[in-house]
Amino acid sequence: MKTHFLRPRDVPELQIWAEVFIFTALALGLPVLFNAEDPFWTEGGFSWPVLGPLLVSLRYGFSKGFISILCLLVGQLFLLQANILSPQSDFNINAMIGYIIVIMITGEFRDVWERTNQQQSIQLEYVTDRLETFTRQYHLINSSHDRIEQMLAGHTLSLRESLQAVRTSIGLLKERRLDSAAQKIIDLFVEYGLLERAGLYKVENDTVLEPPLASIGQMGQIAENDPLILAMIEEKELVSVKDAKTALGISKYHMAIPLIDVNNTIYGAILVERVQFFALKNTTLTLLAVMAGHIGDLLRHEITNPVMTYEESPYFIRQVKRANKEAKRYNIPSQLLKIKANNITDKSTQLMSYLSEARRGLDIYLYDNQNQVLLLLMPLADELEKAGFIARMNTWCKERTGNTLAELDIVIEQQLALPISSDDIKRLVSLS
Template identity: 75%
Template sequence: MKTHFFRPREVPELQIWAEVFIFTALALGLPVLFNTADPFWTQGGFSWPVLGPLLVALRYGFSKGFISILSLLIGQLLLVETDILTPQSDFNINAILGYVIVIMVTGEFRDVWDRTNQRQTIQLEYVTERLEVFTRQYHLISSSHDRLEQVLAGHTLSLRESLQAVRESIGQLEERCLDKAAQSILNLFVEYGTLEKAGIYKVENNIIVDPPLAAIGKMNTVSMSDPLVSAMFAENELVSVKDVKASLGVSQYHIAIPITDISDTVYGVILVEKVQFFALKNTTLTLLAVMAGHIGDLLRHEITNPVMQANEAPYFIKQVKRANKEAKRYKIPSHLLKITATNINPESRQLMKYLSEARRGLDIYLYNNEKQTLLLLMPLADELEKTGFIARLNSWSKGRTGKNLTDLGIVIEQQIALPINNDDLKRLVAFHD
């Protein structure tokens, strides 16, 4: 139940004046009724009638208290002057002046307290409002963060995982051409790039062919003059709204991803009109760019067998060039090894067979069975992973044959960390000879 007693600022003005009149009237009338001989209470040590104006001053401040004490004094004088009262004692002027001063000080104290209270109330309301805003924003961010953690917990943005998924998805297609593979490709990008509105288009002579081959959401008409599209064709690489080269105008896209082969021919493009905000991180953009490059190679070349024979060397060289390009552009480590069996015997053949069986998911081999020579491309492998791979070979050899690689006549002739310059890259063509 609400009461106005503890909130005087909310009391209606009429009620305030009514209370002033009632307290003043009680202070004037009660002494007359109960102490007719000394209605001013000058003989009792304390003038109790002043208690009424004192309560008014404490509740409503200086002005109302001052009016109340003046009204009380005037009322008492009128009662005396009209002979209604015949008190045995006269007014004590000093006491009366003292009571007036007490009432004034009391009223002023109340006014100062009220102003301080109002100021603190306003500050409290402001702090409370800011706290509510902060709390709402905190819960919004917290829920978004929880959702992001759930998404990332169920799907780690792993480059190795995404490339393996690309190989599996493309390898299962009956017809490996962009028109037939469009929906499968777009599904991969939606999964790993958290795209919300995107389309995959065919490109002919550097012109995007509308409508899209596959789309998530309704795509707008493609404009070749869009700054993001122009920047993509100029660079032949992924361009996002974060890139300086795409900031020359307002684009309707967030990301433009070209699908190219190793010769940098653009024959497809993925245009993204809407993407979740956290997908514009550099790690995610790199993942999408590398995925597009590998998809381009897989669609342009029928060979997907990761263990190749000598006659498949041209495709192996293309894969080396792709890894070299990614090492230069995106700082993705890769290694190239040349392993040769100087003494061809059952044990060396057994080791070469083990190499094929123990191949890592993304590794690509070029194997010459007659010469017992193996070229091994290790994408996404840093120096530590390469060293660990060689150590595992030695451990396996020791465990199975009792000999290390040197004893078996197995020599690692080349250990090349990508990227390398173009001249060294050209000499790789002769590796399989």
């Protein structure tokens, strides 16, 4: 038979009552058997029969202990009245009342201890359950993070690479209109922005027009007063659910991305209803905003040749303004250099031509072949990259012509880190 001595709460009710009556019967019978002359132990200093109800009270609490001591006293009175015990046995009523009080106190102590133990057991079970839940969620998040790292390991969210992809993709289109380029644009944003459900819409007079020109997933109907759309139109920049300006209302979108040119004209908007949660970080939002701005410029102006002549200076100015705006708004570094050959020779012409051929991927040149003046816009380049480019230019000059830049009288007249003022842009692009 399975015992439950150490777990009283698990003992069957029938077994409990059996133990109560067994201990009570032993407390009643053993003194009569071994000490018939003084079965109440009134002369021995301690009433040993009370030990049975005391054990019951400690094990099963107040009610069982109280019943046990009452049964013991009633049994002793019965034996005394039935002349089973010797007549000289003294039934000390004061001692018996004291023993009843002791049993009651003992039982109450056990009940308080049992309630405290149960409460602590419940709390322990709750904490254990929460710990198991937390552990499962931790391992789930950890494994998800590992999968995300593996997924992004071969696809770093590089601003330079994304802008190069934008320029290449838009430049290959036969017609650079928003409707014909819509699918290509939404594909780029899905790739670099990790969008799950989004649509590209045409915008006219600051109004978003339905239906979407291209989409990923099933898009719902546009809400006219959606706070994210209103904030995008007002601020003329990318807004997301993280922005404080959208906190006054509930939006169905996670992001609203305007395709906007450097003159703050919005041609289209990408409304994102669902995006992967880790894409809503500042680096990704900045990347998408800059991509959208460059797409807006490419759709508005058809010239995409990165090496421009003096006649194409208006487009170069727009590119400088775009880089200047990004430097102010997103702290994206860009550099602007003005290189001039004071003494026009065959060697200087050779070096200037080589510089045009060795152009970096995103750099944009404005070259006046007649006066041998070269303007270099270096987007996403900091002071260290600019210094490296100048050092490489000196190396190229020595390797190609056998002379240094100083010996050929080729100087860098201006070295400016964006942002700069509009007057400085006009003065530099004058090529004088």
